[in-house]
Amino acid sequence: xxxxxxxxxxxxxxxxxxxxxxxxxxxxxxxxxxxxxxxxxxxxxxxxxxxxxxxxxxxxxxxxxxxxxxxxxxxxxxxxxxxxxxxxxxxxxxxxxxxxxxxxxxxxxxxxxxxxxxxxxxxxxxxxxxxxxxxxxxxxxxx
Numbered sequence: 146x147x148x149x150x151x152x153x154x155x156x157x158x159x160x161x162x163x164x165x166x167x168x169x170x171x172x173x174x175x176x177x178x179x180x181x182x183x184x185x186x187x188x189x190x191x192x193x194x195x196x197x198x199x200x201x202x203x204x205x206x207x208x209x210x211x212x213x214x215x216x217x218x219x220x221x222x223x224x225x226x227x228x229x230x231x232x233x234x235x236x237x238x239x240x241x242x243x244x245x246x247x248x249x250x251x252x253x254x255x256x257x258x259x260x261x262x263x264x265x266x267x268x269x270x271x272x273x274x275x276x277x278x279x280x281x282x283x284x285x286x287x288x
Contacts, residue, residue: 149180
């Protein structure tokens with residue numbers, strides 16, 4: 146629910162004062178008063194802030210490393226911790242948390258976490274469970 150709807154509910158249904166609504170929401174009383182006076186008020190949308198991070202200048206390098214590791218098996222891939230150490234050696238001054246968050250966003254973007262492994266016996270090991278071949282279960286043996 147949007148902030149405007151919460152303010153209108155607090156004022157008209159719960160009959161709270163402007164001061165109390167201001168205290169609960171953290172908005173200025175003038176803002177609340179202005180929003181309540183407008184009949185067809187639309188909650189303002191603010192652009193998302195673009196914040197520069199220390200990782201920005203190393204982002205291309207890190208993404209290239211992650212793309213390079215995608216076709217490798219899980220054991221052959223470098224960990225984000227190892228990539229972080231290598232970035233530190235190249236002059237990165239930030240913390241591991243930013244590198245880990247970048248790695249999580251890289252996975253979420255649609256890059257496969259476990260690509261098909263190409264194993265001759267288990268060729269579907271990279272597919273989701275719902276897409277794997279299902280074999281019928283053998284009938285129970287009477288005892």
